[in-house]
Amino acid sequence: MSLDLAAQAERVVVEILDDFRSGRHRGVVVDSPPGAGKSTLVVRTAVALASVGERLMIVAQTNEQVDDLTTSLSAAVPAGLTIGRLASSAYVRPARLAALANVLVDKDVGNLLSCEIVIATAARWAYVKDRCWPWAILDEAYQMRSDSLLAIAARFERALFVGDPGQLDPFSVVENDRWRGLNWDPMQSAVAGLLRSNPDLPVHRLPVSWRLPASAENVVATAFYPYTGFRTSAEPGDRELTFGTRAFGRSSVDALLSEAAATGWGFYELPARHTLRTDAEAVCAVADVVRRFLDRGAIARSGNDSRPITAQRIAVGTAHRAQAAAARQALFDLPEVTVDTANRLQGREYDLTIVLHPLSGRRDATAFHLEAGRLCVLTSRHRQACVVVGRVGIRELLDAHPSSEPVHLHEPVKFPDGWAANQTVMNHLYAHRIAA
């Protein structure tokens, strides 16, 4: 990768740290495109503060995120510092945490006050009372809903909000427009609300994605980060996908694999048909592709480091839970392969992702299926290649989609537009399509 990119990224990180630590602003926002070193930034900031004796709290959204952060923090903090992992009573401490000497796990925040760093989920923090930390870091802040920020805002004096604006918005089981247009609309994301109430807060952007291959830079940036964009650290040729074995015969799946290997993208196009969400044929195709990658002994090279792609390094992404369940069934013999919905794949990274296109086999698109964040998550988890499986007719579906979205006054327009993003991605995939 080019050094100036690294330097540029480093410069931004330093600016962020200065901006935050200067105490000039109560809040500093950091937008991070996929794999741009969000967690690294969180850990680095935490260590920087903790090692000069500052006390801070860290907020993440899911227990898994919290445990991930705890693990990497525990490895990063200088000796003598301890990390307090605040948990709910239902929480069972995973093995990987049990091993860590400098991590205290407790239900009661009172027992963790000796820790320089206390970390917990937003939900857990909401039940901490009458304590206040001088510093806070909120991770995955775009997945957090504005009202849950309201519940914990009194716990800190100033905070660093880190997150990926391109990912899925938080949602609610309630449909109600009464708060539309209010700066503090509780249904919006924490960051969106924060910035509407505090428009002068500095917003930084991590400029470089360390995860995505060069082949993903253009399409992902134009589709999902239209006004900001980003660069990939990997340059053409930095990443390479090869196979230990040669193709068996001349099957379309092998054609797909070589397209993916050559370009980093593949669109496996099944014949047109209107199907249920759990389109057995499509699910089958997804499973076949996964298997073939493994059978062919796919090897991922990144820079000078080459490793065979194991099942753990492969993810299957879907829109609906039912689809994930069906795919898991189809891959029952490969439990190491991650099979999940976009919501749960947020923030994860793999060598290969195989995606069941949210619009595959549908007769019409709903806001859910068009949501830009969903497609963004699905098409930006990979280091090497992303293969999308879908049926003929998605483009026609998009073209025929009636745009009947209501417009609410004083509500900032959210970009990218899901429909437009889908168009962009589809046009891109079309150049990589292999007919099943």
Next chain:
Amino acid sequence: MSAVSSYAKALAVAAGRAVPIATRRHVYLSDRPLVFVPLALAGEANAPLAAMIGTSPHDPYMLLVPQPRNRDLRFGFAASLAEVVLAYVRSCTARFEVVGTDRLFLDAPQLLVPNAAGLGFVKLLGRSTRFRRTNGPYPVPAGVPLLGRWLTHLGERSEHPGSSAMLAMTQTLSAHWASGQSAVEDANLAALLGWIDPPEGVCGSEAALAAEDPLVWPPAGPSTDPAFDNEVLAPAIRAYQSATPDSPKRRRAVETLERELRGQMEPTWRLMWHAIKVLRRLPAAETVETRWTADRRDFSRYHDYLSTDGRPQARRDGAVAAARRLQSLEREQTTFDAARALDDPLVMASYRVTGEAFQGTVVSVDRNRRILSERGRRVTRPKVVVGTGDPVHLPVGESLRAPQRIKQNARITEIARSADGVLVTLELDGGMGRAAVPAPGSVPEVGDEITYTSVYPDAIRSPDLPPTDQTPWTHGGPPRPYVPTDDDAREAWE
């Protein structure tokens, strides 16, 4: 739309009449609901034109505004509406019980409007009247500001899932019946009832089609039929306008308006009571009473508030108010969805179709099974195996409940699929009494028909939020407390 209700719609098309999607009535129906059929003048911001209102099908009050653009006439309308509504509210406060320290009225107002637009009309009418003053500049008749507060209260209450304080008839009906037409057309009360209870010898689709003819079935409002506006209303209003006050001409103009507008509202009025009759045929669901108690509690609380503080509701929710409201709405939504399913096998059916619940027969029971708990104590954990033909899409480890034994937790320990169905093994916990052996009847028996669902009302607690005057900087800081101003009272309504 669930798989079941969609399938029911298909059945309705074939059957030529609506198909029930509920075996119970999931809303409360007062013995004397206040039925309200409002009309508004096209093109204006919620300008009342006329209304029929009352608690008995036979003697509705009729209110009208001969010149809806005239501010005073509008407030005149609001004033007479206030008389009716406030009297009704008062009538609900006759009897009360005392729960703990506070007073709980045994009755509460229930306002029934034809459709969702009707709900909107009530909310806006509340908004346009609650800030008024009966003194100072631009005074309005007594009762108007109070009307505004109550209408706003009912409007806000109606947003709470499971509340029956104010219902839109079309929504209530389509929650219990699937018609053979789309949701768009279901918004037409006459058409929807045409499917649910068509006249003798007419099939639903015909009845619905007839219902779309504004001459036969005038729109249920608040907006009127444009042709009526242009051909009847406009000339009538002009006649009123041009006639000199108190002249016979003007009296006749008013008579004409009254006759014509009555003609526009009466059919809907009859439909509303027809719909009520149809709904009464359904037995109330188990938890309806509980939810209505919540409505009564809220009503009692607000009634007390008015007698103490009584300032009008704010224009918009502040940050804390909004978050708090969202919390309770979400809580109520999940509870309501679950409760409906537990109360009503036909509602439960849609969860069975999606595999979140299943119905089957108990094939084996290990009644007195005891195991060591994490704390090392021996505890009773019976195991039952249920065989079902339903699709089961539940993971092992999921906790389920059976409607009949809602206190008893049942955790899935094993799922065995075979050609002739699914065998689900469940470990029971709780609801079996103190003794070492489960109390009689507390564990299902072999051969029992039983339903288990992953969707059940659970104690959802939500965290405390800061007090309003401590709204944090992230949400714009503490708002300025609302102080009524002359401008609120002035706000030209013309």
Next chain:
Amino acid sequence: MVFRVTSAAEALERRIDELRTAVRKAVTAGERERAMALRGALRRAEREWEDALDELADQPAVLVPRQAGPLLPLREQVHQALTLLGSPAAPKLIIAVHEAFHVGEMVPARLTSLRRDEERSFRSSPHSRPYYLCSALTADLLAPARGLLAVSTWPMALRVIGPLSPRVDFLNSAIRLAEHLDRIPEPGPTARRLLWRFAANIPGGAASADAMTPTVVAQAAEAELKIHRDADRSHREAAAKRARQLPDVEQLFGNRLRSISATGT
């Protein structure tokens, strides 16, 4: 006798209802011609009905007693209002001014026909009246400016409307209204409300209706006026020069036929 009239009235009433329904049927079915014919019948029936009932009515409808006071002919009233405003104005404003300072109502419909009557009278016998209520002219084409009335005796430059003129005239009128309110002893609420409508739209005009004082309104208007005045004047005078070359009738009522050197601004 009376009985016969009532029954007649009732018969008519029934017929009216039928006709109404018929009209709406036709409209809904989109049968325009039919609807039109039926409407005619309906209006006739309604008229008959009114008459029938008038006979019934114990006494004829009494007219509301108007406050006494000399009722000037319409053109005089309009002239009054325009003179007060001192610049070309639209009928709506003229009526508002009239109602603010004079008794008796002005009928908008008659106002629209007024300009045509004036033009006819001028064409038949030019310059026979002391003044005519004429058009304001657009500066570029010297065509009649939409819906603006002016007075023939005003200087041409005042009667042509350049790009800035609508605002300038608005501010001028505001000043003159304010001064007038100061002059007259007891300005009524209508008069104050009229001035408020101006003040509300002038920077620094008045904080609220109650806080408004004519002097401040005038000053605020003057302050903004300073910024536009010169540019507007040069526009108008240039245009006026061109306008004076028009035949008399067109100088008053504008040219619709050809466009004189339309220099876009």
Next chain:
Amino acid sequence: MDNLQERLRHIRGSAAEKRHNARTVAALTSNPGCARRAVLDAAGVDKDRLARHVGFPAKFGQSQFAITRGNAFEAQVKANGYAELLRLLRETLGLEIREVGSTNLEDVGGNTGQEVRHARSRQKLTSAAADPNAAATFYDHPLLRLDVGGSRVYLEPDLVAFHHDGVFHVVEIKSFAVIDNQADARKVAAAATQSAVYVLALRRLLGDDKVAHEVVLVCPKDFSNQPVATKVDVRKQLIVLNHQLSRLTRIESLVEALPPTLTLDLAPDDDGKFSRPAAEVIAALGEIEARYAPGCLATCEMAFFCRQEASGCTATLGLSVREELGGVETVAEALGLADGILVEGDDQAEVAAMLRTTARIFGSVAA
């Protein structure tokens, strides 16, 4: 292309062409998948009259109260030298005090011909863009032009405001109320799309950078007549419009697919009565495929006809219902598969299974 125009003229028949306007152009985005609507609009067919002739008149007439109110409100905010608008735009756009110049483009010296008006509007607007200092600020009812699928469409925004920074803003005046800063989201959406059409036309005339993507929406405030101005970002609407306009080229292929003799001529006789038998017209319409959805009822004159035509199809029950029924085309088929009367094709196996399960479970509890 000429050939295409010829075909379209033949489809329209003897009737005068019904030109596009801002509303119909906006409607291109409301059901872009409908070939029938695409062809009828391209051919300039009077859909309202057609629908009446075949016995399914459109049901969205407008109340004169709404119309009167609309006109009155626009007149009011523009009255007295744009007094109210000026105050609002000084606040929302930060106009300077000196920016008050106005040009009324409703007519050209009494001439209201479209060509003349458009020429004048174009000349005024372009010269303003070229020389901001000499420019006026308000351009009242300019007549713009947009190429829609090869035909010229005239568009007339309520007002275009020119800001000293050299950018034009479309100002849309609507009479629906903004109450406590909220308004009917559908009406706002419609206004936004309509304004986006104007923005598009202006941008094609003056260049993208010259026309703001934020339009100013002026509505009555709360329950009063006082106007309030709100900026509305129409970038999304612009994306969709651009896309759908670029897709209009497909009309050619749509028309080619139709029988060459196809016409919707209603054959008016000497005294204007339509002599063509409805049955014939219906048959002709049947040749052009429609894509009915309940949403059409609110937006398309032909909707009631298409609904009738589509009766028995799952689409008439709503798109979500159709999906829940496995995307099966007709109700009969769905039910047939559900109770196993119909033999399913391999491609229907899953749908059939799902429907059977639903039927069984429903049957097991429904009395």
